[in-house]
Amino acid sequence: xxxxxxxxxxxxxxxxxxxxxxxxxxxxxxxxxxxxxxxxxxxxxxxxxxxxxxxxxxxxxxxxxxxxxxxxxxxxxxxxxxxxxxxxxxxxxxxxxxxxxxxxxxxxxxxxxxxxxxxxxxxxxxxxxxxxxxxxxxxxxxxxxxxxxxxxxxxxxxxxxxxxxxxxxxxxxxxxxxxxxxxxxxxxxxxxxxxxxxxxxxxxxxxxxxxxxxxxxxxxxxxxxxxxxxxxxxxxxxxxxxxxxxxxxxxxxxxxxxxxxxxxxxxxxxxxxxxxxxxxxxxxxxxxxxxxxxxxxxxxxxxxxxxxxxxxxxxxxxxxxxxxxxxxxxxxxxxxxxxxxxxxxxxxxxxxxxxxxxxxxxxxxx
Amino acid sequence: xxxxxxxxxxxxxxxxxxxxxxxxxxxxxxxxxxxxxxxxxxxxxxxxxxxxxxxxxxxxxxxxxxxxxxxxxxxxxxxxxxxxxxxxxxxxxxxxxxxxxxxxxxxxxxxxxxxxxxxxxxxxxxxxxxxxxxxxxxxxxxxxxxxxxxxxxxxxxxxxxxxxxxxxxxxxxxxxxxxxxxxxxxxxxxxxxxxxxxxxxxxxxxxxxxxxxxxxxxxxxxxxxxxxxxxxxxxxxxxxxxxxxxxxxxxxxxxxxxxxxxx
Ligand SMILES: Nc1ncnc2c1ncn2[C@@H]1O[C@H](COP(=O)(O)OP(=O)(O)O)[C@@H](O)[C@H]1O
Ligand SMILES: [Mg+2]
Numbered sequence: 094x095x096x097x098x099x100x101x102x103x104x105x106x107x108x109x110x111x112x113x114x115x116x117x118x119x120x121x122x123x124x125x126x127x128x129x130x131x132x133x134x135x136x137x138x139x140x141x142x143x144x145x146x147x148x149x150x151x152x153x154x155x156x157x158x159x160x161x162x163x164x165x166x167x168x169x170x171x172x173x174x175x176x177x178x179x180x181x182x183x184x185x186x187x188x189x190x191x192x193x194x195x196x197x198x199x200x201x202x203x204x205x206x207x208x209x210x211x212x213x214x215x216x217x218x219x220x221x222x223x224x225x226x227x228x229x230x231x232x233x234x235x236x237x238x239x240x241x242x243x244x245x246x247x248x249x250x251x252x253x254x255x256x257x258x259x260x261x262x263x264x265x266x267x268x269x270x271x272x273x274x275x276x277x278x279x280x281x282x283x284x285x286x287x288x289x290x291x292x293x294x295x296x297x298x299x300x301x302x303x304x305x306x307x308x309x310x311x312x313x314x315x316x317x318x319x320x321x322x323x324x325x326x327x328x329x330x331x332x333x334x335x336x337x338x339x340x341x342x343x344x345x346x347x348x349x350x351x352x353x354x355x356x357x358x359x360x361x362x363x364x365x366x367x368x369x370x371x372x373x374x375x376x377x378x379x380x381x382x383x384x385x386x387x388x389x390x391x392x393x394x395x396x397x398x399x400x401x402x403x404x405x406x407x408x409x410x411x412x413x414x415x416x417x418x419x420x421x422x423x424x425x426x427x428x429x430x431x432x433x434x435x436x437x438x439x440x441x442x443x444x445x446x447x448x449x450x451x452x453x454x455x456x457x458x459x
Numbered sequence: 460x461x462x463x464x465x466x467x468x469x470x471x472x473x474x475x476x477x478x479x480x481x482x483x484x485x486x487x488x489x490x491x492x493x494x495x496x497x498x499x500x501x502x503x504x505x506x507x508x509x510x511x512x513x514x515x516x517x518x519x520x521x522x523x524x525x526x527x528x529x530x531x532x533x534x535x536x537x538x539x540x541x542x543x544x545x546x547x548x549x550x551x552x553x554x555x556x557x558x559x560x561x562x563x564x565x566x567x568x569x570x571x572x573x574x575x576x577x578x579x580x581x582x583x584x585x586x587x588x589x590x591x592x593x594x595x596x597x598x599x600x601x602x603x604x605x606x607x608x609x610x611x612x613x614x615x616x617x618x619x620x621x622x623x624x625x626x627x628x629x630x631x632x633x634x635x636x637x638x639x640x641x642x643x644x645x646x647x648x649x650x651x652x653x654x655x656x657x658x659x660x661x662x663x664x665x666x667x668x669x670x671x672x673x674x675x676x677x678x679x680x681x682x683x684x685x686x687x688x689x690x691x692x693x694x695x696x697x698x699x700x701x702x703x704x705x706x707x708x709x710x711x712x713x714x715x716x717x718x719x720x721x722x
Contacts, residue, residue: 117621121573145621145653146589147582154581173652180588184580185597322555322602422602423555 107134111141115148127151132159139165149173153181218415222345225337240343248309249351253358256304260359263296264288264366272375281375282385288367289386293394297360299446302405305352306438310413313344314434317417318427345410352406353399360398393458401449405442412438465490465624465656466511471520473506480506482680484520493650493657495667497702498677504660505549507677508626511658512546513537525624542570545617549628551609553601559612560597563587566619586615591641606633614642627659631666639663643670664711
């Protein structure tokens with residue numbers, strides 16, 4: 094590191110003389126200039142103090158392209174140049190750019206194939222889950238009770254605060270909107286019907302399912318996905334622990350058990366929210382509110398909510414765990430699959446909910 | 460122990476909760492030397508390296524790297540030092556969403572954003588070639604490589620900036636003997652070419668004998684001794700004795716002697 098830390102070069106005829114220090118730091122500006130040089134026959138390094146491998150690479154490339162001779166290199170530089178030339182190998186060919194039309198078409202085709210294989214994979218996964226459920230029924234001692242309880246805590250108990258708050262607010266909003274509209278007919282009292290029935294039939298369970306998909310479906314995908322990345326799942330298989338039984342089944346069972354409980358709790362919270370609004374804005378006292386609720390809500394409404402809840406829970410668990418198993422390769426995939434787990438489970442929950450709405454009205458549970 | 464030493468560690472203490480990993484570590488790394496660090500598994504070799512490069516805040520002590528104090532350092536000033544070093548982590552730590560060529564380009568782009576794209580491509584290519592990896596590895600991703608290939612790709616990334624100082628955490632573990640020898644030769648060659656200083660954690664007794672100028676022994680939460688391997692083998696400490704005079708240690712010593720007399 095003697096002398097100045099600068100780099101410069103001179104061209105005399107077909108001689109290129111390099112001076113100073115030729116390192117990576119000087120290449121930013123230099124490489125463009127060197128590319129526009131006239132052809133040279135000799136590269137003179139006698140005034141160069143220092144050079145690193147990147148500098149040597151540039152000299153090597155210049156000499157190679159111009160068929161030039163390198164002279165004036167001291168022993169150290171000659172050594173670097175000789176070594177660097179051993180590492181010169183052809184760059185792999187650039188992948189050919191596709192025309193936009195072909196690019197879009199291949200994209201669509203690849204996506205279609207991907208969707209097809211994902212669907213097959215999901216069916217496969219569900220089948221494997223059923224088999225492991227059957228195995229567990231045959232050997233109940235294999236059931237991982239601790240894992241199930243642990244999952245129940247994170248899916249259910251830990252969600253109580255957020256689900257409760259959300260449902261109270263939803264109840265308030267519905268009662269308030271209902272009151273505004275129904276007041277036009279002087280039928281504010283029907284706000285109670287609205288809040289009570291819609292909470293039991295639809296909103297309690299649906300909002301809970303969306304919250305559980307966001308909280309737990311994504312967690313399932315991320316947990317199983319990162320275990321997959323770290324080869325933990327492979328390790329389990331080799332040891333003889335079935336990932337289905339030890340990872341998926343506890344999450345599946347916990348979701349099925351917790352969804353109805355959470356859904357019912359959310360329903361009650363929504364009704365409490367609606368009741369509070371009716372009391373404060375419409376001056377309907379809580380006793381009247383409760384009496385009227387008992388008159389207008391049929392038991393089938395409760396059943397509608399409670400039948401849907403475990404099915405939504407199962408769906409969220411399967412979508413989340415399945416996406417977790419789809420994670421391959423890198424951290425980006427993990428994020429991608431986690432997002433997909435949430436999007437798919439919310440979408441499927443809403444589709445199924447629409448189906449149930451039609452179904453229950455067809456069988457007369459209106 | 461002079462002020463011109465590249466790394467100066469004094470009275471370093473590290474602990475995790477109640478577990479004390481280092482208690483008064485003193486170590487200097489001289490300019491241009493290859494320093495090996497040995498110690499039993501879990502004695503805190505990786506933690507020591509992480510403290511030196513500023514990833515682990517020590518409880519007490521002082522660490523100077525290239526004249527900059529690392530303890531309590533402002534992360535913004537870190538770039539001043541970090542452009543002069545290359546680090547190979549124990550698990551390689553390649554970026555999983557980038558292919559190997561792109562991994563090597565990351566430090567180059569970060570510090571020299573104006574570099575010409577073709578030159579960048581060529582530099583990445585020869586760095587990969589330097590570490591003895593086949594050409595087609597460049598377009599592969601971390602998850603598609605074997606453990607040993609990851610090590611070498613990590614080394615290629617560590618060498619990207621032509622660093623003055625190289626940190627290697629077990630560079631040859633998990634490699635076949637041929638590749639391990641090639642890595643040793645590469646490190647020696649780079650030192651000869653560039654005057655590189657190397658801080659190397661290793662359990663590879665052949666590397667210790669063949670390329671390390673001095674070896675530091677980490678045991679009992681301290682650096683017990685820093686010396687050439689020949690001198691270390693004469694020390695009277697039970698762990699050091701077992702380490703160098705066990706069957707593997709003796710085999711490495713013999714092959715080293717054979718090489719020396721043969722050459
Ligand atoms: N992030 C951490 N948290 C708690 N303990 C740690 C952490 N990193 C390392 N340790 C502990 O410090 C000790 C030294 O670890 P390490 O430096 O990785 O060992 P090695 O010498 O094998 O590289 C070990 O006992 C390890 O358990
Ligand atoms: Mg370690």
